[in-house]
Amino acid sequence: MAVETPLKGNIGDSIKRKEDDRFIRGKGNYLDDINLPGMLHMAIHRSPFAHARIKSINTDAAQAVPGVVAVVTGALLAQHKLAWMPTLSGDTQAVLATDKVRFQGQEVACVIATDPYVARDAAALVEVDYEVLQPVVTPQKALEPGAPLIRDEKEGQKDNHIYHWEAGDKAKTEEAFAKADRVVKLDTFYPRCHPSPLETCGIVADVNPATGHATLYMTSQAPHAHRTLFAIVAGLPEQNIRIISPDIGGGFGNKVPIYPGYVVATAASLLIGKPVKWVEDRSENLISTGFARDYYMSGELALRNDGRMLGLRVKMLSDNGAFYADAQPSKFRAGLFHIVTGSYDLAAAHVETDGAYTNKAPGGVAYRCSFRVTEASYLIERLVESAALEMNMDPAEIRLKNFIQPEQFPYMSATGFEYDSGDYPRAMQVALDKLGYKELRKEQAEKRKKGELMGIGIASFTEVVGAGPGKHYDIVGLRMFDSAELRVHPTGKAILKLGVKSQGQGHETTFAQIVTEELGIPAADIEVQEGDTDNTPYGLGTYASRSTPVGGAATAMVSRKLRDKAKKIAAHLLEASEADIEFDHGKFFVRGSPSKSKTIQDVAFAAYTNLPDGLEAGLEGVTYYDPPNMTYPFGTYLVVVDIDRGTGQVKVRRMVAVDDCGVRINPMIVEGQIHGGLTEGFGIAFMELITFDEEGNCLGSNFTDYLLPTSWETPKFEMGETVTPSPHHPIGAKGVGESATVGSPAAFVNAVIDAVGHLGIKNIDMPVTSDKVWEALNKVGAAE
Amino acid sequence: MGQSITVTVNGEQKSADVEPRLLLVHFLREKLRLTGTHIGCDTTHCGACTVLVEGVPVKSCTMLAVQADGQQVTTVEALAAGGTLHPIQAAFKQEHGLQCGFCTPGMMLTSIALLNEKPDPSDDDIRWALSGNICRCTGYMNIVKAVKSAGAQMRASAAVPEAATAATRS
Numbered sequence: 001m002a003v004e005t006p007l008k009g010n011i012g013d014s015i016k017r018k019e020d021d022r023f024i025r026g027k028g029n030y031l032d033d034i035n036l037p038g039m040l041h042m043a044i045h046r047s048p049f050a051h052a053r054i055k056s057i058n059t060d061a062a063q064a065v066p067g068v069v070a071v072v073t074g075a076l077l078a079q080h081k082l083a084w085m086p087t088l089s090g091d092t093q094a095v096l097a098t099d100k101v102r103f104q105g106q107e108v109a110c111v112i113a114t115d116p117y118v119a120r121d122a123a124a125l126v127e128v129d130y131e132v133l134q135p136v137v138t139p140q141k142a143l144e145p146g147a148p149l150i151r152d153e154k155e156g157q158k159d160n161h162i163y164h165w166e167a168g169d170k171a172k173t174e175e176a177f178a179k180a181d182r183v184v185k186l187d188t189f190y191p192r193c194h195p196s197p198l199e200t201c202g203i204v205a206d207v208n209p210a211t212g213h214a215t216l217y218m219t220s221q222a223p224h225a226h227r228t229l230f231a232i233v234a235g236l237p238e239q240n241i242r243i244i245s246p247d248i249g250g251g252f253g254n255k256v257p258i259y260p261g262y263v264v265a266t267a268a269s270l271l272i273g274k275p276v277k278w279v280e281d282r283s284e285n286l287i288s289t290g291f292a293r294d295y296y297m298s299g300e301l302a303l304r305n306d307g308r309m310l311g312l313r314v315k316m317l318s319d320n321g322a323f324y325a326d327a328q329p330s331k332f333r334a335g336l337f338h339i340v341t342g343s344y345d346l347a348a349a350h351v352e353t354d355g356a357y358t359n360k361a362p363g364g365v366a367y368r369c370s371f372r373v374t375e376a377s378y379l380i381e382r383l384v385e386s387a388a389l390e391m392n393m394d395p396a397e398i399r400l401k402n403f404i405q406p407e408q409f410p411y412m413s414a415t416g417f418e419y420d421s422g423d424y425p426r427a428m429q430v431a432l433d434k435l436g437y438k439e440l441r442k443e444q445a446e447k448r449k450k451g452e453l454m455g456i457g458i459a460s461f462t463e464v465v466g467a468g469p470g471k472h473y474d475i476v477g478l479r480m481f482d483s484a485e486l487r488v489h490p491t492g493k494a495i496l497k498l499g500v501k502s503q504g505q506g507h508e509t510t511f512a513q514i515v516t517e518e519l520g521i522p523a524a525d526i527e528v529q530e531g532d533t534d535n536t537p538y539g540l541g542t543y544a545s546r547s548t549p550v551g552g553a554a555t556a557m558v559s560r561k562l563r564d565k566a567k568k569i570a571a572h573l574l575e576a577s578e579a580d581i582e583f584d585h586g587k588f589f590v591r592g593s594p595s596k597s598k599t600i601q602d603v604a605f606a607a608y609t610n611l612p613d614g615l616e617a618g619l620e621g622v623t624y625y626d627p628p629n630m631t632y633p634f635g636t637y638l639v640v641v642d643i644d645r646g647t648g649q650v651k652v653r654r655m656v657a658v659d660d661c662g663v664r665i666n667p668m669i670v671e672g673q674i675h676g677g678l679t680e681g682f683g684i685a686f687m688e689l690i691t692f693d694e695e696g697n698c699l700g701s702n703f704t705d706y707l708l709p710t711s712w713e714t715p716k717f718e719m720g721e722t723v724t725p726s727p728h729h730p731i732g733a734k735g736v737g738e739s740a741t742v743g744s745p746a747a748f749v750n751a752v753i754d755a756v757g758h759l760g761i762k763n764i765d766m767p768v769t770s771d772k773v774w775e776a777l778n779k780v781g782a783a784e
Numbered sequence: 785m786g787q788s789i790t791v792t793v794n795g796e797q798k799s800a801d802v803e804p805r806l807l808l809v810h811f812l813r814e815k816l817r818l819t820g821t822h823i824g825c826d827t828t829h830c831g832a833c834t835v836l837v838e839g840v841p842v843k844s845c846t847m848l849a850v851q852a853d854g855q856q857v858t859t860v861e862a863l864a865a866g867g868t869l870h871p872i873q874a875a876f877k878q879e880h881g882l883q884c885g886f887c888t889p890g891m892m893l894t895s896i897a898l899l900n901e902k903p904d905p906s907d908d909d910i911r912w913a914l915s916g917n918i919c920r921c922t923g924y925m926n927i928v929k930a931v932k933s934a935g936a937q938m939r940a941s942a943a944v945p946e947a948a949t950a951a952t953r954s
Contacts, residue, residue, distance in 0.1 A: 016877055023885025024873040026820020026860035030886065033819040117803070198824040198832055198886040198920050249822070249886030250920045282825040504884025504921045672880045675923030703829035703918070711924040712915035 009509075009516040009523025010585075011731060014668035018523070019508040028247040031202040032279045034217050039204065040069055042265050042278040043119035045109040045126040046288065047101035050137070050359040050696020051148065052130035054100055054108070061125040062111055067118035071126065072110040072268055074098035082267050085233045087325035088257055088476055091162075092154070093362060094323070095260045099153055100133070102322030103361050104698055105287035107260040112268050112276055135696035136160065139296065139319040139356035150322055150357045162324050162355035165333035168415045173350035176311025180302035184387040189765045190375045192294040192319070192360075192690040194286055194700070195367040196708060197503070199249025201259060201289055202279035205266040209273035213240045218262060220245040220531075221255040221501055222541025225478055227533045229258055234266060245531035251503035252680070253365035254290040256327040256543050286706055287698045290327075291360075291690055292367030294319040295375040299340075299383045307391060307398045311348040312414070314340055314379065318355045323362035327543070328371040329473040329480070335371025336464055338415035342380035343424045343462040343634060344402040349414035359696045368680060368741040370544040373463045381459040381746035382753075382763070389757040394441075395458045395750070396432060400425055403460070410727075417464060419632045420726050423660070427722045428460055431636040431658040434720050440640060448758065453643035457751025461743035462634040465735040466549025467540070468627035475540060479626070482546070483537035484554035486515065486562055487620040490608040492601030493525040499539010500551035501531045505737055506669040507547060511555050513665050514731060518559030519566075520586015520600045537622050545633070545735035548665065549726075554625035556730035561621040566603045569619075572612035573598045631726045631734040635659040637678075637747035643755050645784040648774025650686065650752055657744070658720035662734035670736050671719055677740025678717050683709040684741070685748035689767050756782070789853040793818070794862035802849045808842075809833045811849035812859060820860035820889045824918070831917030834890035835859050841897045843916070860889035863896075871937040872896055872930070881930035883921030891917050895931045903939050905931070 007013040022028050045062075059071040074096035077083040084092045097108050109126045113119035136142045136150060142160035151157045177183060204217040214236055220226045223243040231238035248255065261278045269276040280289065295318050302311040316337060320326060328335040334353040341349050366372065384402075388395040403424040404411050411419040432438075440456055447454045470479030483499035496511055512526035530536060539551065563583060570588030571578040580591045589597035598606075607619040640654040657674055664670045687707040690700040700706040725732025745766060752768050753761065759782045764772050777783035786801030793816060800815050812818045812835065824832035826845055833844045836858035863870040872892045875881065882888040891914060898905055898913040905913070910931045911924065919927060 017880070020877040020882060020885070023882055023888050024860075024869070024876050024892070025864050026818070026889050028820075028885050030819075030822065032813075032823065035814075035817075117805070196920060198830060198884070198918065199822070200824075248884060249824075250884045252920070282827065282830075504886075506883065668880050672883060672922055672926060675925050676883060676919075676921045677923075679923035680920065702827050703825050704827060708918050708920070710915040710918060711911040711927065714911075714924050716925060717923065 009513045011513055011517040011663060011665050012667065013513065014666055015509060015523060017506050017509045017669070018512065019506065030199055030247050030249050031204065031217060031219050034204045034246065036204060036206055036275040039275040039277055040112050040114060040272065041116040041119045042268060042276050043111050043116065043123040044107050044261060044284065045111070045123040047097065047104060047106040047108050049101055049130055049132055050104045050135035051133040052101050053133060054097060055129040055131055057109060058127040059109060061127065062122040065118060065122040065125065067114045068111055068122045069114065070112045070268060070272060072096065072112065072264055077267060080267065082234065082263065085258070085263055087323055088327045089324045090330055090476065091324035093325055095263045102150055103359050104696055105361060110264045110268065112272065135359040137358055137360065137692050137694060137696050139317050139358055142356040142358050150359060160357040162320055162357060163333045164354050166350070166352050167338035168350040169348060170350045172348040173311045173313055176348040177302040177313065180310050181305040182303055184301045184303060184383065184390050186383045186386045186763060187298045188379065188382055188763055190293045190295045190297065190378055191766055192291050193367065193684050193688045194291050194690055194706060195252035195254040195365065196286070197250030197252055197254050200280040200282060200285040201255060203262045203265045204275055204277045205269040206275040207266065207269040214266065215242045215244065216266060217244045217246060219248055219255045221251045221503060221543050223501055223531055223533050224499055224538045225475055225540055226258060228478060229476065230266070233258065233263060242534045245501050248503040252368045253292065253327065253543055255503065256365055257290055257325060257363050259289050282703065283701045286690065287701045288361050290363045290365040292365050293375060294364065297375065297379045299379050301383050301387050303387055307393050307401050309344055309346055309402045312341055312346050314351045316353040318353065318364070319358050319360065320355045320364055321358060321360040321362035324355065325362040326364040327366060329467065330476055331472065331474065332371065335366065337372040337376045339373050339417060339464045340376040340380055341413050341415060342377060343404060343460050345404045345408065346414050351415060360692060366544060368677060368738040370463060370465050370467065370738065374742045377461045377463060377742045378746045381461060382749060385750040385753060386762060389753065389762065395754065396428065396437065399428065399458065399460050418629055419462065420629055420728060421724050422462065422632060422634050423722060423724050424460060424634060427634060427658050427660050428636040430720050430722055431638050431656050434658070434718060435638045435654065435656045453645060453755045455641045455643070455751040455753070455755025457639040457641070457747045457749065457754055458636065459743050459747035459750060460636045462632055463739060463742045464630045464632055465545035465738065466627055466631045467544045467546045468550050469629065470626045478540060480540050481624050481626040482539040482550035482554050483622065483624045484551060484558045485537045485622040486558045488562060488604045490605050492521060492604040494521055495527045495529060496555065497536040498528065498530045498551050499537050500542040500547040502542060505547065505673065506666065510548070510665045510669055511552065514552055514555045515559050517731065518556055519563060537624070545737045548733045549631045549729060549735040550625060550627055552733055553627060553730050554623045557625055558621050558623035561623060562619055565619060566600065568612060568615055569603045569606050570598050573602065573606055628728045631662065631729060633659065633661040633734040633736060633739050635739060635743055637743045639747045639751040641751040641755055643752065643773060645777060645782060648770040648777060650768060650773060652715040654718065655715050656718045656720065657740065658722065659736060659739050660722045660724050661736035661739060662724060662726045662729065663732035664723065665733060673737050674719065674740045675717055677738060678744050679709050679714050681741045681744030682714060682748060685745045685766055685768060687767050787850050789850055791852045792856045794859060804848065804850050806849045807845055808847040808849045808852050809844035812844060818859050818861050822886050822889065824886065829918065831890040831894065832887050834893045834917060836893055836897060839897065839900065841894045860892060863892065872934040875930040875934035875937065879926045879930040879933055881922060881927040887917060887919045891919065891927060895934065898931070899935050899938055903935055905935060
């Protein structure tokens with residue numbers, strides 16, 4: 001009988017997660033689990049109107065409720081210069097509305113009480129006299145001349161236009177279009193949806209009245225950056241602010257911004273001198289915090305008759321809501337939308353984007369996506385599908401004809417991105433083989449003859465992750481590097497402290513595995529700590545799949561730093577010259593004599609007990625890693641659907657996902673993340689929608705109206721992989737957390753269009769619900 | 785204004801004076817400090833607050849604490865009795881059935897109720913039973929695997945005494 005060697009947790013080992021034990025025992029420590037002595041509770045009174053002038057606010061009835069300690073209004077905050085705060089996009093946002101409300105659900109007043117039920121009772125008793133104004137609910141209407149001015153308080157703001165921004169070469173693109181045999185066009189809308197992590201946002205703010213020291217327990221994906229922003233917003237000295245981001249019940253981008261509730265709870269704790277807790281309910285989360293997408297996109301592809309793409313032209317209009325509070329690098333006005341050329345070798349491309357204010361919730365976050373990459377990837381993959389349909393080409397063939405070829409890397413895209421590595425044809429081939437593509441096409445042709453609707457959708461996406469380098473990427477000026485601090489104790493056990501912050505991605509396991517690979521200390525002996533600004537090195541946080549590309553690189557680099565010092569100590573122990581010391585899997589030995597070796601544990605002990613002369617004691621270090629470039633994960637997703645002509649119901653029969661995220665640290669965790677992303681992509685494609693009526697009322701404010709995929713609808717996924725390491729990442733890893741939400745919506749929608757395209761249906765905007773499909777079929781006389 | 789209730793939670797009798805409107809989930813989390821039961825949606829959709837009441841999965845955000853008076857409630861904290869993981873806990877870890885862990889207690893309790901009723905469920909049985917518990921991280925595939933694997937484990941351990949008895953008889 002073979003004896004299984006226990007996994008030490010090297011790179012490539014699917015060891016079980018270190019963090020699971022506390023979660024499966026109900027011992028996780030999420031924000032709402034935190035209770036401090038004397039803690040008060042906050043509830044928010046929100047605007048029922050999308051656009052209304054505030055004539056007066058009467059808080060008497062609320063104040064009179066027994067148990068109410070304070071009612072905070074914008075006027076009170078204004079006395080402390082806290083009524084407005086800067087957003088992540090350099091705009092200003094009302095913390096509590098003073099002049100008028102600009103979206104339904106906007107924060108108007110906060111009640112602080114001894115009990116959460118009382119706080120809610122009293123919040124309902126805040127009386128606000130509103131003069132209702134005409135709301136503006138689409139960006140198109142917002143930009144019409146004479147549209148009501150939403151941001152009338154903003155000096156110099158004469159209309160609802162926020163920005164115009166361009167990328168690529170306009171003249172070269174015009175030339176490409178002039179030379180083209182044909183132009184394929186697609187207008188599509190990527191609707192507003194919501195990350196909806198299962199845990200909502202919240203804070204326990206604890207400002208010590210004696211010392212002024214603020215301990216803020218927050219649902220934060222970026223605690224260090226938030227600390228700095230808090231220092232700027234609230235004017236608190238940064239060294240007196242400690243942000244602790246405990247276990248987080250999912251983030252997906254929703255926990256990147258700073259929300260008014262955080263600021264008011266902190267201000268209230270400061271003013272009252274007691275801890276204040278605020279936890280959103282689900283409706284608050286859906287109507288007021290961090291929506292995503294909401295992009296109207298128009299793309300044109302210039303092609304030769306043989307299907308070769310020559311150029312791409314894109315116009316985009318985004319609905320940013322009432323405050324421009326998108327979470328994105330400040331040097332990119334539309335995030336990273338100019339990754340829109342995708343996986344294709346396009347000689348010319350030009351992108352124009354505009355943003356508009358509307359009377360909707362602000363804070364476009366990059367829901368499981370690098371800033372605006374999801375929208376860009378969706379557009380190009382839908383556009384290529386349109387080209388295949390119009391030119392009667394196989395959608396796989398047109399992609400293969402236009403892919404950037406493996407030998408072209410590093411590849412400079414027409415909009416100025418340097419792709420690091422890739423092998424797109426291979427990933428596609430693995431997917432096609434796994435699916436049995438050719439046979440399915442035959443089946444489809446036969447079914448079509450019988451009038452049955454079956455579709456095969458393809459998306460061969462490329463995305464860009466790992467925000468950095470710092471010279472190009474920042475959040476409100478904070479350069480995007482990340483950090484790792486490693487301390488090896490005398491017994492050879494270690495603590496790794498990180499600037500990033502897990503929201504379920506398994507950092508405690510994968511980051512330990514990087515140290516295992518680099519130093520040979522078993523993953524079980526490495527404690528990973530994150531999310532406490534007093535206790536971890538400064539970092540920009542976890543979003544945009546940046547933890548492994550940046551924080552993971554920092555971890556590898558700090559491990560190597562320690563290895564260099566360990567070599568000096570090993571040389572001393574082995575009485576050899578440092579230049580002759582070699583290292584392999586946790587063992588140091590003199591070149592040529594591997595049998596006589598010292599383990600990393602021996603060396604760690606010596607670092608505190610038996611050092612060579614002149615060497616400082618200890619084995620620890622810190623690295624701030626600024627990546628030389630972003631990384632570019634990619635993959636091919638294939639979806640097979642059957643559509644019922646009688647109901648319009650789309651049934652996903654199969655889904656094959658082949659991902660290439662470079663080197664996989666823990667394949668089990670990688671696959672788990674892809675499963676999750678595919679499910680969220682499935683929800684976006686078929687179910688999820690935050691929509692509004694003409695008065696600006698949000699019609700998706702709870703899980704009855706905002707539909708999330710459950711175990712019943714969610715398809716099974718068949719996984720595949722290729723591995724193309726990133727050449728510039730120390731361990732070749734690229735980041736994977738969002739690949740599936742970036743790549744899969746187009747695959748799902750393309751499958752639907754592939755099923756109905758021959759009937760003349762060229763586009764159905766997401767969510768592709770049964771009624772929309774049936775209507776489209778009915779319009780072309782194909783419904784039953 | 786308070787109403788006196790006694791609820792047997794995880795085998796221990798707990799008495800308290802509560803407001804009639806207090807939700808069971810708040811009773812468990814705030815009065816008893818059993819914070820493994822989570823709140824995800826307030827509208828009975830997500831299932832993060834699922835507990836067993838008299839062995840039946842109930843979303844504790846939709847039940848008043850006073851309705852639980854005199855009843856047996858089981859929360860996630862009871863599963864690892866004596867420090868040993870329940871097979872469902874072990875299986876969730878083994879099959880990577882969780883990521884952020886927020887939905888996990890509710891998922892596990894619903895699964896236990898399913899396995900008690902149907903020890904050898906099909907994939908569809910599991911997916912249907914769990915369709916009231918939303919997970920945003922894992923995509924359900926590994927959760928289904930975990931429930932299957934826990935079922936097999938529970939059947940095997942239930943079968944052990946029988947097999948042992950049979951062996952003795954022969």
